[in-house]
Amino acid sequence: MAERVYEMLWDCEFCSTRKLLGKTHRFCPNCGARQNPEKRYFPSAEDKVEAGDHEYFGADRLCLACKTANGAKVKFCVSCGGAMDGAASVKLVAGGGAEGPGKAAEEALDALAEERESSGLRRGLKIAAGAAAGVVLLLIGLRLSSKELALSVAAHRWEREVEIESYRGVRDSGWCDAMPSDAYDVSRSREVRSHESVPDGEDCKTVQRDRGDGTFSEEEQCTTRYRDKPVYDEHCRYAVDRWSKLRAESRTGGFADPPSWPEASLARTGSCRGCERQGARHERYSVRLQGGGKEYSCDFDQARWGSMAPGSRWKGKVNALTGLACPALEPLE
Ligand SMILES: [Zn+2]
Ligand SMILES: [Zn+2]
Incomplete structure (x- = not known):
């Protein structure tokens, strides 16, 4: 919307005439008192008067000698005749x-x-x-607050596990455009995949700006409002034939039993549906230690685990928060 220009208002301080026009009434029409440019104000909506003369030269300037507001182009004060060189502009109303x-x-x-x-x-x-x-x-x-403690090895335990996988149909789901090509038994549904920001009208407000010459401009400023719009896509539930974990064989023992892998008995080998194969292997070696009336457990690699004889004595640091510092255990002579 185009800018429109209206008169600012002012009230006479001497005879209390109200709502005088900022541009038209440089002096009070009732008592002749001079307009005080610092007392200009924006009118309410019903008091707005359009400024007839739109030519704008700039904000008024205050005479250095008598403080009268003069038009921007005036060279000598209309009130006292003083030179207007170097005169400052009137303060604008917010x-x-x-x-x-x-x-x-x-x-x-x-x-x-x-x-x-x-x-x-x-x-x-x-x-x-x-x-x-x-x-x-x-x-x-x-x-x-760590404290040192004498510990003795109370027990050993090892555990080895072999995962058994079978080649079979497993269910999965995902966006249809990323579905594996060998998927079968597919069901599709439309679901929200993302959101898009789309324009949804405008928020407008009227902005008034003091021009400093007894008038103000009014302009409507609008910003586009946005809303989130869901974007739908095809979602797929499907089956695919894959190797996947079916079960696990495990074996455990103590210090006296040499660690060994469990036998994995496979139903059928090959790459048929229902065939089996060995999958990932896991091993764990833990030692239980006693000291200061408490028990602690530490996991080590197999070599370190095997080097800690049953009943052997060790020096360790115990922390109230983090417990026994297992890697820092040292043999106790
Ligand atoms: Zn007056
Ligand atoms: Zn003057």
């Missing part, structure tokens, strides 16, 4: 909205409420920060 004079007060209240809210929030944050610092100090304290 931009008004179409909502009228109540708006400024509302904004001030809002600002006050916001300030109160944020100071409450700040207090809350301070308390939270204090509590967090306390917790951190406590944790550091616990972490530092």
Whole structure:
């Protein structure tokens, strides 16, 4: 929308005539008093008067000698005749909205409420920060409080596992455009895959700007509003033939039993549906230690595990937070 120009208003300070026009009435028509440019204000919607003369030269300037507001192009003050060289422009009235004079007060209240809210929030944050610092100090304290302990090996245990996989139909799902080519038994459904931002009307407000010469301009400023629109796509549920874990064979033992892999008895080998093969292998070696009236458990690799004889004695560090430091165990002479 095009810019429109209206007259600012002012009230005479001497005879209390109200709603005088900023551009037309440089002097009060009632008592002849000079307009004070600092007392100009935006009119309410029903008091708006369009400025007839649209020629704009710039904001008024204040005479250095007598403080009279003169048009931007005036070379000598209309009131005292003083030279206008170097005269400063009048202070502009802060931009008004179409909502009228109540708006400024509302904004001030809002600002006050916001300030109160944020100071409450700040207090809350301070308390939270204090509590967090306390917790951190406590944790550091616990972490530092390690004590040395004499330990003896009480038990050994090993565990070995072989996964058995079978080649068979497994169910899976995904977007249809990424479905494996050998999928079968497919069911499709339309589901939301993403969201798209689409224009959804405009939010407009009227912006008023003081031009400083007793008039103000009014312009409607609009911004496009957006909304999220779901984008649908085909989602597929399907079956595919794949090798997948069916079961696991495991074997366990102690120090006296040499670790060995369990026998994997496969139903059928090959690559048929229902055929089986060996999958991933897992092994675990743990040692139980006793000391200071407590028990601890450590996992090691097989070599280290085998080097810790039953009943052998070790020096370890126990931390209140992290427990026994297993890798740092040292033989105790
Ligand atoms: Zn007057
Ligand atoms: Zn003057």
